Amino acid sequence: MRRVGHFSRYDARMTQTDREKGAGFSRPVRSFVKRQGRMTVGQNRALTVEWPRFGIEFGPSVLDIADVFGRDAPVTLEIGFGNGDNLIDMARHSPDSNFLGIEVHEPGVGHCLLKISEYQLQNVRVMKHDAIEVLRSMIADHSLARVNLFFPDPWPKKRHHKRRIVNREFITLLAQKLSPDGVFHVATDWENYAGHIEEVMAATADFIKLAQPPGDRSVSRFDSRGQRLGHSNWEQAWRRCGNDT
Numbered sequence: 288m289r290r291v292g293h294f295s296r297y298d299a300r301m302t303q304t305d306r307e308k309g310a311g312f313s314r315p316v317r318s319f320v321k322r323q324g325r326m327t328v329g330q331n332r333a334l335t336v337e338w339p340r341f342g343i344e345f346g347p348s349v350l351d352i353a354d355v356f357g358r359d360a361p362v363t364l365e366i367g368f369g370n371g372d373n374l375i376d377m378a379r380h381s382p383d384s385n386f387l388g389i390e391v392h393e394p395g396v397g398h399c400l401l402k403i404s405e406y407q408l409q410n411v412r413v414m415k416h417d418a419i420e421v422l423r424s425m426i427a428d429h430s431l432a433r434v435n436l437f438f439p440d441p442w443p444k445k446r447h448h449k450r451r452i453v454n455r456e457f458i459t460l461l462a463q464k465l466s467p468d469g470v471f472h473v474a475t476d477w478e479n480y481a482g483h484i485e486e487v488m489a490a491t492a493d494f495i496k497l498a499q500p501p502g503d504r505s506v507s508r509f510d511s512r513g514q515r516l517g518h519s520n521w522e523q524a525w526r527r528c529g530n531d532t
Contacts, residue, residue, distance in 0.1 A: 330397025337400040343387075345416040350425045355412055356385045361432035364389070366418045366452075367439060371399025373505040378411045380503065384432070386411045389418040419457070426464050433470045434461055437504065441477035453484050455491070462493035465527040472500055474522040481521040494525035 343355065353359040361384045368374040368388040378386045388411065390396050396415055403411050414421060442450045453473070461471055471494065475481050488494055500522050 326394050326397060329401055330394050333397045333400035333404065334393065337404050341400055341403050341412055342396075343412050343414045345414065345421065345425070347424055349427050352385065352387075352427070352430060356410065358385070360385045360410070362387060362430060363433040363435065364426070364431050365435040365437075367391075367436070368395070368399060368413075370395045371402055371413075373435075373437065374399060374411065374413075375402045375406065375408070376505045377503060378408050379406060382410060384410065388413045389416065389421055391415055391417070419452075419460070422460050422464055428463050429466045429469075431465050431469055433472065433501075434465060435504070436471070436473045438474055438476065439480075441475060441480040443477060443479060448483070451480065451483065453480075453487055455487060458487055458491050458493070462491070462527055462529075467527060467529060469527045470497070470501065470524050471527070472504070472522075472524040474500075474504065474520065476520045478519060478521070481523075484523070488525055493527060493529060495528050497524045497526055500524035 343350070352362055363377065363381075363384055363386050365374050365377075365386065365388045368390045369392070371388060371390070374386055374388040378384075388399065390399070390413065393415065396413055399411075399413055402408075403413075436452070439452050440450075442448055458471075465471065473484060475484070488496065501524060504522070
C-alpha cells in the first residue's frame with residue numbers, strides 16, 4: 288500500500304482479469320496487486336530460511352501479539368513496506384517497540400527479511416497478505432500504537448479513485464484497531480491524493496489532526512522521485528481520540 292522502497296507500492300489495483308469479468312466472476316477490488324519482480328538468490332534464501340522465524344502466515348484467528356514478539360510492547364504497523372528500509376530503520380532506532388510490516392511483493396519481503404537477519408532484530412515481524420484482511424481478522428481492537436502508510440498508489444485518474452486505500456471504511460477500521468491516542472501517519476507525493484486524504488479525515492470524529500507529523504520516517508527513493516517529477520511531498524498525521532470501551 289505504499290511506495291517506500293521497491294516498486295511494490297501497496298496500491299488498489301483490481302485483481303480481476305478480463306477473462307474473469309467476462310465469465311461473470313465477482314471478486315472484491317483489493318487494495319494491492321502482486322507485481323512479478325526479479326528475486327535475488329539472497330531474497331529467495333531469506334524467504335525460505337528467515338520466514339519461519341520472522342514471518343506470520345495469514346489466518347482467521349486474532350494474533351496474540353505479545354506471544355508473537357515474546358513481550359508486551361507498543362506495536363507499529365506499516366502497511367505496504369516496500370523493501371522494508373523504513374520499517375527496519377524505525378525498528379533499529381526504537382528497540383522498545385514492536386513493528387509489524389505488511390507487503391505483498393515477495394522480493395521486497397525477502398529484502399526485508401535479509402535486513403532483519405543482518406541487524407539481528409527481534410522486534411520486527413512481516414506478513415504477505417492483504418492488509419485490510421489482516422486488520423479485520425488478525426489484529427485485536429485497540430492494540431496498535433501507530434499505523435504508517437507511506438506513498439500509497441495515488442490512482443490519479445478520477446475513474447480509479449475508488450481504488451485508493453484511504454477511504455471512509457478504511458479509516459473506520461483504523462479507529463477500531465488503534466489504541467486511544469494511537470497515531471495514523473501518512474505521506475504522499477500526489478497533491479490530489481493529499482486533498483482526498485484530508486477530506487476523508489476531516490469527515491471523521493475519530494481522529495484529531497496533529498500540528499506536526501512524527502519526525503522519524505526515513506527518506507525514501509519516492510521522496511526523491513516525487514521531487515524529480517515536480518511533486519510536493521506531503522505528510523500528515525492524526526491521533527485517534529475517544530476510548531476503547
